Amino acid sequence: MEPTFDELLNKGDAIFKDKSVLSPHYVPETLLHREAELRKIMSCLAPALQGKKPSNTLIYGKTGSGKSICAKRVLQKLYDQKEASVSGVYLNCRVYDSRYKIVQKVVSDFDADVAKTGHSFSVLYEKVIDKLETESKHLVLVLDEIDVVKDLDTLVYTLTRANDDLKAGSISMVGISNKVTFKQKLDARSRSSLCEEEIVFPPYNALQLEAILSQRVPLAFRDNVLEQSGLNIAAAIAAGESGDARYALTLLLKAGELALSRGMKKVSDKEVEAARVAADEDKARELISSLPEHLQLVLYSLAVVSQDVQYKRLVEDDDGQKLFFSGEVYDRYSAMCKKMGKEPRSARWYREYLHELETLGLLISVHSGKGIRGQATLIKPVYPADKIRKVIEENLK
């Protein structure tokens, strides 16, 4: 059937009312189970409303723990105060990943007419300082995914120095990161000025996730399409996997899409479970295709061997799954490399590769116990061999 825009805009389908409610960018009316965190952020920024410089703040938390959304909500609340003396700028550092780009963004937020390019950093910097000083403004910069900024040390240094330069007004930063280790990479001076306050966002538990999902389901799905049990399962799965709300929401989205493509009128527990598998495979697909070439080749060889119906030394594990000799997989791997005109890696390094693949959760290895001569290592793929082959064949062209 010819595609229509209505269909693409997802009008009139039997499952969804509004898919976008399940997207990570959607901002709900009220943020559940983040009152304490909101309060902390707000109390850090409150001084700005009294004309004082707020503390620089660093927010930690795993993905899907509500960091960005809370920060955005606080900016909105600041804006709602109609206090002309405070202005907030939210930026994602994946997009604005250097000192220059960040200042550029701030300037264009203040004044859309300024030409986008052609100004040096110091010109833009002066503009910001000037603006803040003449209007005696307090600028709150929210830097999401702050760990990807290339010259973070100089950025922090510049901004802290700016406060010394300013006769009126101030600049303060709210950094958001999901890497606990990133603080160590900063030098001591910028660390202490960036981390005046620290807020940690704990992951959601199953009950909290249930509440969050319950809040969005009536808006996202048509009435009575998704049953409570499906919602609970999605919440439980996500809670088990590090309490990621974003993940819980994609599970529901995928489950709905699955039901839709199967022409069903309801989303059952089965679809939610299938969505989990699909999400898992998506992640694996991404992981595999980002792997170095020879890791892919090793995994590919394992997939090929595991499909070999003539494989002689069959061993099975407790669950009746086939296991394969790592040495045979190595032979297959080096044969394949030669066929492709590539030098195979040494057997020693191949062992390191196996470890790496195992820690990445792409294969499982066990030591052969009794019954097999020597200390053989037996391996098996975690994902279906045909899917592994497909991904790698596509990727290696």
Place this chain on the structure above:
DNA sequence: AATCCACAGGAAGTGCTGGGCG
């Protein structure tokens, strides 16, 4: 008991890259 198998993993060495420093 001696030998062989199928590995594990440490040690030392090599070739390349990138970053800091004079």
Place this chain on the structure above:
DNA sequence: CGCCCAGCACTTCCTGTGGATT
């Protein structure tokens, strides 16, 4: 700007280990 050194990715070589085989 060239130089040096650290770190990385990998190789070669080697010793060790537990069970099967002879």
